[in-house]
Amino acid sequence: MKKDERCLTNKYKKKLKKRYFIIPVLCSSFLLGGEGTSAAEKPLVSVEKSDKIVTLQINEPGDLYEIYQDGKLEYSGKSNKYQDNLNSDIQNYKVGVFKQNKLKKVSTVKVTNNKKTSISVQKSLAKVSEVETTNSNKDRKAEIMEGNINSANLEVVATNNSVTLNWDKIPDEDGIYEIYKDDVQIGSTRNLEFTDNNVKPNSRYQYDIVATTQVSDEQKEKYLNLVKERKIKLTAKDKKELFSIEGHLSNIIDIPNIQESSLEQPQVFIKGEKDSSSAKTSMKAAYMPKANAYSFVYMTFIPYFSLEDPFPLNGTYLKGDDRAYQPYSDRYRTKVDVSTGFKGPTYINPVVDIGTSHRCADAACKKVIETKTASKSGVKVYKDLVSTKKMVWRVKHDVGIPFGKIYPNINYYYEATLLNSPSFVVKGAHDKAPNHEFYLFAETSTKAFPIEKYKVNSKNDFMLLMPGSPQHFFNRSF
Structure with a gap:
């Protein structure tokens, strides 16, 4: 019509x-x-x-x-x-x-309309870890990357056969941005614009603009001295990962059809499936009684069955979770589930769970030396705004391996803005070990909407939990 x-x-x-x-x-x-x-x-x-x-x-x-x-x-x-x-x-x-x-x-x-992080947010996130309490442990170049990623904007214009990206300048060591589509690199550019002509109508893609810098020479020396002290052998690839500061600016886009119905159709997080009792059962969400309700689940996990105890290297082993990415898994180091609802009544309800840790005498973990569970006190959830149109909250995660103070904590934070349109902006940072996965679930579907996935490349990557190691910064919109 x-x-x-x-x-x-x-x-x-x-x-x-x-x-x-x-x-x-x-x-x-x-x-x-x-x-x-x-x-x-x-x-x-x-x-x-x-x-x-x-x-x-x-x-x-x-x-x-x-x-x-x-x-x-x-x-x-x-x-x-x-x-x-x-x-x-x-x-x-x-x-x-x-x-x-x-x-x-x-x-x-x-x-997108990203703004610089407010002073109150900066203060609440400044203390990332009990081990990393002083500003001297945080590299200045990492602070610059964090600030730029948090405040940068990425505009997306999509037609049935192309996607054009425009973004704000982000610090990059060689001035060349890498462009990823669904985690596969499709190009690189020195410009602040990129066009992808290889798209299909009625498809969904996630685009990432990736910028990379390196820590200061002073910070490199600290890492190498610690590695030498603990007699750890690092490959050139391990060192590159240890020294790199990486920022991801990303947007998720649906490719339209040339149909009037495509014009009139509002976006949805998850397509296809309708409300069902099986959906509610399989999601294991904290509290989602109505439609227009969403759950944001962030998990950390060790993908290996076990790994040699890196802190200290004393011949013992830490048992892992032995799995790949799996949004419904019950094996994890930590899980923070923040459920939200826009209707009668509005709410933000967080539920925190910590997996049991095992220290073993052997790689097969046939002989367990000790078993402990870390405290939940290291997870803080701040509810900044709860309304019928907009939800804003922050999660600060600072949870240690519960076998002594010598072990580093696993750190991450994120700040989420959820609109009932529906849309979201999630920005934050996390350690580059262990694996991190972050999903959105909708009340009306059994499917998971992936927000963030990060995996270690080798068991040596757990050195990336050392105090002061650069984190992985991200800013994702939909």
Whole structure:
């Protein structure tokens, strides 16, 4: 069904009066006139932002343009420029271009609005570990990477056959960003823009912009002295991993079809499956009684059956969890499950569980020397905002291996913003050992939506738990 080709129908004028400023001479102060011109290098939609306004410039000539936000029609008319208040952490649009009463182009546009971490958040996350209490243990270059990743924005414009990425500058040792799609490198660039022309309609992809720097020479010397003291042999690959500071800026995007139904369809976290009792049983979520309820599950685990005790190297072994990535596993070092609900009543409910640790005399763990469980007190969950439209919380994880003070703690933190649209922004950092996995579950599905996965490459990687070792920084949006 075609919308009226006038600047705005009365229906939408009435709706926009509530949301936008109106200048009588124009259709709206947020609708700028003029036909767009297409260029080979330009995406279907260009995004420009100021502090309070986002502008979508449609670069494809058309007779009529339609713009939807979260499944609701916000504009139908002839202007190829559209402005909106920039008032949310992430704003999702669908743009349709019509020619001769036919839909010719569809674009999905994701606009992120990351801001620098607030002072209160910085203070609460400053003390990462009991072992790492002084600022001298934290490399200055790691602090710079952390700040840049937390505040950087990644804009995504997708059509049925291409995805264009634009991002803020992030520190990188050689000035070359690596581009990953679903964990596979697809290119690299010195620019702040990249286009992927190898996509399929109705598919979902995760894009990562990866920047890498190295710790200072002073920090390198500290690591190497500790390695020498403990008589550990490191390969060149091990050293590279030990010295690298890596930041991931990522966005998850659904590729549209050229159909009006694609324009009108709001995004969902998990497609396909409907509510069922089996879904609720298999998820093992903390508390999810209604639809529009989500659970965020973060687990740390050791993928090996056992590994030689790295702290200290005394011939004993630590028993591992012996598994690959598995969102429903009951084998883990730690599990933090934060469940949320937007309806009657709203809530953020965290549940923390710690796996039992075993120290063994042999690699097969036939002779267990001692068994202990670390305290839950090292996990803190801060509920910053609980409302019907937006949830904000932080998790700070500082849990030790429970066999003495010589063992380092496993550290991570994340800050999550969840919108009922639905969308999310999750930013944080974690140690580069052991394995980390982070999933979102929806009440209406048995499937898991992966947010973050990180794995060690060898048993030597557990040296990356040394005090002061650089963490892995991430900022993910959907």
